[in-house]
Amino acid sequence: MRKIIGSLLAFVALSGAVAQEVIVYSPFSDEFMQALARPFTEQTGIRVLNIVISTGESQSRLRAEAARPQADFWLSVRPAILQQAFDEGLIEAYTPAGADTVLPAFHYDEAHITAIGTYPLVFFYNTQAIARTNVPAPTGDWDQLLDEAYSGQIVMPHPATSGTAYSAVATILQRAIQGGGSEEDGWAFMGQLAQNVAQFTRSGRAPQTLVSQGEYPVGIGFYDAVWQLQQEGFPVEVVIPDPVFAEPYGGAVVAGAPNPENARRFFDFLLTRDAQDVLGRFGNYPVVAGAAVPEGGVEVPSEQVIEVDFRWSADNRSRILETFQEVTQAEPQ
């Protein structure tokens, strides 16, 4: 027993001595992070430590830890949330070395926003569950989801905890506004949609899982997770909605990070071909020219992509979340 305690103490001392590391908060799976980390560690000798945590959760965590930041890098964050975090002083305005290689469509003028990758927000359905329940397969028309046939058949994430869901809500509101209506119309739509939603999940990736396992026929969420489940062999099909949200995600060096220099080098690395090719292997679309796209991935028609003003999203975020609670009366599950 003394030996166990002794080796425990030795282990604690040893792990404290390793200086070269970068701590990453990201919703990406461990395999994805390890695939990204491998070439980075080979090139720089810096070890990547990560925890799998949804964007909303990591944002609250960064706020809570602001006095004593625990993380170095924050990966896979939408521009609106980056903007909000920057306004709160949670992140650094660091422009990574490869920022000039990013395709013009994904370019941002703000120094604190640099795109790293992208995937569209899609509708997806389980072909077996659709056949079983006589629920119609979604066509990509948002209004169709209000149909009574979908009552209790749709799963989507909750915007308070999931960045995915926030993107969905922002899309719904912008669609109403750009369609000549007002934000009120968007909320009316959201309220009606909530009638058909069986569950607002805590994690942005839970709907993909639930639908792939046939627990619910239809889901709303980001494409990368659907693609990965399709690779596993699950009977899931994807429809690109019209309009479709296809904003890129970025990342940021956490303000006051314990290892800021390592975090910046990690950011630089993410825009290299090595890193961008890894993205393609996990259902993400690269933002630099020439990198690998997901094998057999969907085409996103550029004319369907909705313009969402990220500043509007950022400025209105707390109000949107509050109104969402009022309209849907739903808590994350």
Added chain:
Amino acid sequence: MAVPSPRAPRLRTRPRWLREPVVTAAYAAVGLTVALLVLYPTLTILVESVRDGEGGLTLARYQRFFTSTYFLHTLYNTLLVSGIATALSLVLGFAFAYAVTRTDLPLKGFFTSVVLVPMLLPAFLIAFALILLLGRNGVINRFLYEVGAWLNLADPYALQWVVFGSHGVILAQTLTFFPMAFLVFSAALASIDPRLEEAAEDLGGSYWFTLRRVTLPLLAPAAFSSALLVFMFNASAFGAPAVLGGGRLFFPQASMLAPEAIIQILGLYDWGMGTTIAVILVVPSLIIFVFGEYYLKKRSYVTVTGTPTAFTLRAVPPTVKWTLFAVCLLVSAFIIGVVLVVVAGAFTRTWGVNYELTWRHMQTALNASRGSITNSLLLSGGGAAAAAVFGILSAYLFTRRPFPGVRVLDFTAMLPYALPGVVMGLGFAVAFGGRWSWIVLTGTATIIFLNHFIRRMPFGIRSGSSALKQIDPVIEEAAADLGARPVYAFRRVVFPLLRATVLGAFVFGFINMMTDITAVIFLVSPRWRLLSIDLFNAIDAGRLGVAAALSVIMIVSTFVVLLVVWRLSGKGLDFLRR
């Protein structure tokens, strides 16, 4: 209990705390540990729940809880699910205990072993296995679909019984917690003198009359105490509601208390609301605990005579016997099915879709969680060793060197047993997480180690003090007469006699630490991840293959450690049956 001091009386020249500096120092260490690791975190939760933004106090969150439909539904869900699961656990636990102690069923040894398996598994593992068995793509439901298709039913899915929802949570929690009821009932049944029942039958009472009017009333205290115990664990359960509950409980838009507290903190970072729910969760546990400590102990009808009475199995009507046999067989088969399905899932490419054999999940799990596995083994091993040794040391102090007020210290040290994991984890996160910035341990191994240690120390104390009652203080007096100082006497005389107890406490602690999620979910950090949390995340993300692989790794590594301990001690896992 007043025990004569093992040392010869001396002239009372100095106060006792000066005469026995080692005892005084030991008491100081126990007192400090308990104050810092039990009282302080618990109180910070209470304070955090009533603290408003401006440094004042407020009850607004409690008001919000008890006026909001959502939170009330969470409470009702918890009470309903726990109540039903507790009732079912009692019935099952009694059936097993009765079958094992009162009948001559075949396979009794097998049943007693299998019934203990759920205690060695993480609470949420059963919920997870139920998805593999009874999810839409689960083995059983696939089979039922085939049957439905074969029968040419209009809806071939009609026969399926999908596990998601209240019924699933109740099933998972019953399977997880009925072994506790079994242990209490079998101990009670074993200690009821069978001659009482024989006398009733000799006087002409039928089998059912004897059961109803003699056996069951004698079991009332056991039933009551196991009901309280099982309800306490049910009410603070997190795994099954999180894995199987999502939006489909009795009140569909709400969750249950423990998962809700975790969502409030980890999801919404609402420390105020999270701690409020934690306090609400503590109240019933505390009432039950105090009740159990002070009321039930005095009310036990069961007396253990020490010398077991000659035991004859009673004639049980064949219908009862074979019904019991069927129940035991079914439940045991299900438990074995749970373990097998997890092993199968670990080596199956895509559960429910593609049943090719593969090593892929195992490789992924070993690659992604290598660090977590070593962390878990180290922290659980170290934590369990510390909890066992320190717990038994405290038990020795409390029983052999008592001082006025020792019962208060004992009660406080036992508290972590009653406090739900969510509360202890959250308490540590608030107390040592920089919100009260004088001790900051966030992100360290120390915070996990200390949490493991303090939560499982009560078992060391309890098993230590019951073992000490069986060791005659005369032995220590003999050592003292021969000139041994108290520390020497403890180290060379008492401690060796307690070896089996220490190992028992170690094993119990180790298993619980390896499988815990509710407390450590608040304490893990990128540098100190744990196997159980990786496993929970894999289930949460729907990566069933990897989750199954991680479960297999957890079960295998736990059993390897137990096997080593077993070989070292030359003792079996008998302590579990005490």
